[in-house]
Amino acid sequence: MFTLVRQQGHSVDGKIKDLNQFQIGFDGVLVGYLPFGEKSQIQPLFNFPHDDLDADALASLCLQAAEVQEHSVEILKPEEHSRRFYKDALAAMEADSDE
Numbered sequence: 001m002f003t004l005v006r007q008q009g010h011s012v013d014g015k016i017k018d019l020n021q022f023q024i025g026f027d028g029v030l031v032g033y034l035p036f037g038e039k040s041q042i043q044p045l046f047n048f049p050h051d052d053l054d055a056d057a058l059a060s061l062c063l064q065a066a067e068v069q070e071h072s073v074e075i076l077k078p079e080e081h082s083r084r085f086y087k088d089a090l091a092a093m094e095a096d097s098d099e
Contacts, residue, residue, distance in 0.1 A: 002024060002060060004025075004061060004064040004068070005025060006019070006022055006023075006068055007019045007021045021036060022034040022065065026049050031044065031047055032045050032048050038074065039073075039076065040075055040076065042075060042077060042078045043078070050086070053077060061075050
């Protein structure tokens with residue numbers, strides 16, 4: 001299950017403040033980031049579960065983001081090149097482990 005958590009950071013005076021970005025979790029694991037905005041694209045990490053991001057999951061993310069931002073939100077899937085990179089990297093790791 002995908003979840004959004006507003007990312008926090010430290011200001012120059014050491015106080016914790018909310019950032020204009022979400023962390024995307026999947027089953028409790030950080031898998032990407034989503035900047036604030038009316039139309040925003042998922043920034044995936046290496047372990048992003050592309051195959052689990054179906055229409056229902058995307059709609060759920062839109063609702064979660066809209067609740068925090070207080071306006072409707074359209075979320076774009078990650079660029080397709082990130083998915084190809086992930087599959088190529090897994091294949092390379094498998095080939096390396098076979099040797």
